[in-house]
Amino acid sequence: MKTDATARTVHSPRRSALAVAAVFAVTAVLATAPMASRAAADERKTTVSVTLPTDPLLVQLNQVALERSGPKRAVVESTGAAQAGRYRVLSGDRTVAEGELKPLPDFSAWGAGKRYFEADFSSVQTAGVYRVEATLDGRRVLSAPVRVRDQALFATTADKLLDYFRRSRHTGKGDRRIRIFETDRFVDVHGGWKDAGGDTGKYLSHLGYANFFNPQQTSMAAWVLAYTADASADLYRRAGLLKRAQDEAFWGADYLHRILDAEGYFYTTVFDKWGAEGAERMVVGYEGDDGRYTKLYRSAYRAGGGMAIAALARASLLAKQSGRHGSVDGKTYLADAIKGFDHLQQFNAQYTANGVENIIDDYTALMAAVELFNATKESRFLDAARTRADSLMRRQAADGRFISDGGTRPYYHAVEAGLPALSLGHYLDIETDDARRGHATTVIKAALQHEVDITRRVSNPFGYARQSFQLAKDGKADGPVLEGFFIPHKNETGYWWQGESARLLSLSTAMAVAGRKVSPALPADWAAFAQDQVDWTLGKNPYGISMLYGFGKRNPPTVASSAGDMFAGGISNGITGAVGSDAGEGIAFGPGPDDEQWRWVEQWIPHSTWMLLAATSMARSR
Template sequence: MPAALHARKTGLHLMAALVAGLSLMHPAPAAAQTPATTVSVSLPGEPLLVQINQVALERRGPKRAIVEYTGQATEGTYTVLRDGKPVRHGALRPLPPFTGWSPGKRYFSVDFSDAEQGGEYRVEVGIGKQRATSASVPVRDQAVFATTGAQLLGYFKRSRHTDEADRDLPIFQTSRRVNAWGGWQDAGGDKGKYLSHLGYANYFNPQQASMAAWVLAYGAHARRALFAAHGLQAQIEDEAFWGADYLHRILDAEGYFYTTVFDQWGTPGAVRMVTGYEGAAGTYTTLYRSAFRAGGGMAIAALARASMLARESGRHGEFDGATYLADARRAYEHLRRFNPQYCADGKENIIDDYTALMALVELHHATGEQRYLDDARERAASLMARQQSDGGFISDGGSRPYYHAAEAGLPVISLSAYTDIEPEQARRQHALDVIGRALEHELDITDAVANPYGYARQRFQLTQDGKAAGEVLEGFFIPHRNETGYWWQGESARLASLSAAMVIGGRKLANHGTAGYGLSARQAGYAQAQLDWTLGRNPYGMSMLYGFGAKNPPTVLESAGEMFVGGISNGITGAVGSDTGAGISFAPGPDSEQWRWVEQWIPHTTWMLFAVMEMSRQ
């Protein structure tokens, strides 16, 4: 979100040193107030570094450390220690030359995936006269979920919005007032509530509060055994019903959901209201009716799933399961008729397809009615028709490639969900074929260049006259010159969504791999690499999950706001000033821009929770 508006909101200038030496499951210490100072985080300058997931690694899964070296030697050795005792020793494996982020560095890897005994692990490395040791990482079963699940869930409760003023809010350019109480604040520095934002840009809608509500309801219902085994079932049910109750309140009598509750990021004098908005100035608009792609589809999915949870658990929130299901039905019928009218450009695109498909799958699960299967087939067919010969998708009816900074895995996840309700083998096989090609595309584009960390790459176009046009490019990070006009940030949510897609889609293909998560070695390595990046195995050696790992992001209240344990910062981006998002950057300052890297955002924790609950399937 625009940083200048955060600055007007808080008037605070803080600096915090990078938080070091955190014990697992303990919050990072709060920053101390100081005079206005720019927080700046540069790439570590040590000649030898060992980067590793600092939070948890699966006992029977990929385990890899990346070694960065600045020097002339070409060979080195490593030792893997478990609970302080050596268990593996060997030669470092050199990786292909890579100069995109730090010219002059050489990269090596250490693979200790075959170390399957639980314990606390470190990797020691020697190259020439240099020696370095990684952070420690626990290795266990259901690793990240078991280690972080309680705090990931706790993030949502800490993010609840309970201001009584939201019980009586105006709707922009109307005389109406409505009850939009509850839900979750969107981010550390933003008390607004969003089913989705960026709708004016058409192809950038992220699924925000509605996605959180669905993941919580799905987890509480479909993954009950996992949460119960870790003593978290009551907690996740409470949060799922909190989300469903909010969706009920923001469902208008006409049948559409309110897209945002917004006050220009707390700008003094701005009226908090139900409204749409656009651009860096947060200009209010009448685009406040949620299309499928603007959170409406996932809100329907969440309510349908919450109705099943209420029916089977015997519990509910302020409203009951029958109400949740009636809401989901009514909202779907409304959007089935009017959805294009709620799209900024009047046309549906790929995001409408996959979010509507998720809504229909959940409605079919909740009711068993044929009409929802019939509509799901139409949506799945529309989505699958957008796939290109190389397995990637296009976003529109033309040639714009699909790329998304928050939910790039959702097309595959939605098709995988569709296969669960499709009884006809030919239709189901078609969907599986599309899933297979899509996953191959993700693997191929990621492996197409030297890529020491295995960071998921993407293809994109730059904007020309406000529209994506011209040559289709490829890169690591989202382009900074895009249709939103201002919005680019770290991609922690995107990475977790792709991990989830690889795990869910890969299992659907029935390869029954043995490299972890029921996947082939290539698939498992990809899924693990995306989470590893967020959890510390990145060039900054920083865990974006606050309260976990050896080093967390700094606190910058001016633009990034509060930092909650279990929250995940936006993360690493391409270099500032790069239209294509080339290069690499994290929190270079000034403080008014630090939200792009440091701020916690609800989709990040949502997608991490979803990914790790799916990775924890036995």
């Protein structure tokens, strides 16, 4: 999410003196203005600058959990001239595997002067805790430890991921009576989750004014919790987490029930300009880095409405299956979902910023229709799903990538790039027509192969998922289609770019779910791609940082002033292209100044949402 730098400089309302802590070496510079009083001392600015490690030899790997029977690869970085080296995999002091390091192609996009090697220890398939030792030019270095086991990601992280949602609940009483923008109406919209560590706003989505950047936020979290608590009940039960997962799912569904207007639309945002002094908290739309209030508060499919419908429909199934529910019963959840769907089928385009549906409307409406069919078995919802699936599949280009609009703008998304393929994977679950199933299967295969192909098109030692995009001119994507690692900074939003932890995890999930529905024996390059994105988030990146707080050897620094609370199980936004690069070239993590640190350090609900879905999906596929 985004800070209002003018009003507060930060998401968090706290502007006291800052305690900046990190579990790894960072540069901290404290600049203090002349102080005439204690209050002046509280206005000190703290800058945390995180730079790339300069060690002559490093081993970067997933620091948290690796699947016993899955890919296991470490990247060795060297500043020396060595052309070859060796590695050992250690369990305590015992060597369990060893071999020659594999030299990787030259790579200088994130800085010159390094050579890269790979240590592939996928053959290690005994549960345990391991380190990778690399030796080059007489130098020897040991990696952080990583646990290897069955259902590794879920077993290791699910407890804290659920705890993150619990601790992110919005429990204040103020939202029981707030005003709808430019009206005299007051509504009860209490509950839900705070959007980010330093942001107490509640969002089904934001960035709607830019048309192609809407992320699925609260409603996606509600759906993932309801879906996994229902479809993966045995997984949660064996871990002793089922009731907690159900409770959190119903907490989310109850909030969606409250923000469904009597007319049938969902309120997009509960917002107060990031807590700016004097700003009224209300149901309102907003745009830009100054949080200008707008009338865009009725959620289109792409602005969270579609996933809200999907979440309520799945919550109704969860209530039926579990015999439990939240503040309203399962029949009410389903009635809400149908009401919202029928309304958006008629008015969706009117609720978009430009009056034209795009790819995000397609895949979110598809998810809504699929879940309504699952809950009701009514043929009209299968018909609606077919219509949306057809529209989505027509947007695929010859090379497998998707097009966002009716023209040539490539689909690129910093949060949910895997959701188009994932939605088609869920559509396959309800489609009975062989021709339609065949078409969807072909589209999914091409889409997933494109992700692998574009990622491998250039030297890429970490396997970071690349993307195609256009730069923005006068608020619209324009010019040649480019390719790169990170989201372009010069995009249609005018200001919004940040780390892409959720995007990476969405792609891993798409491979695990949609990939196995079209190819049960997942191709090795698909499996490696899926694991690479999880690995990056959990520490196999050039900074050696696990973005999942409380897990791994190194975590992001605590920057309370611009990132707010940091909870175990929360995931920081992550690594970006270099500051000042329109196309997002180069690399950066937390370079400062402090009022910009939200881009990298702040925990945001979509990241943990996608991690939980990835963890359950990968566990179920084993």
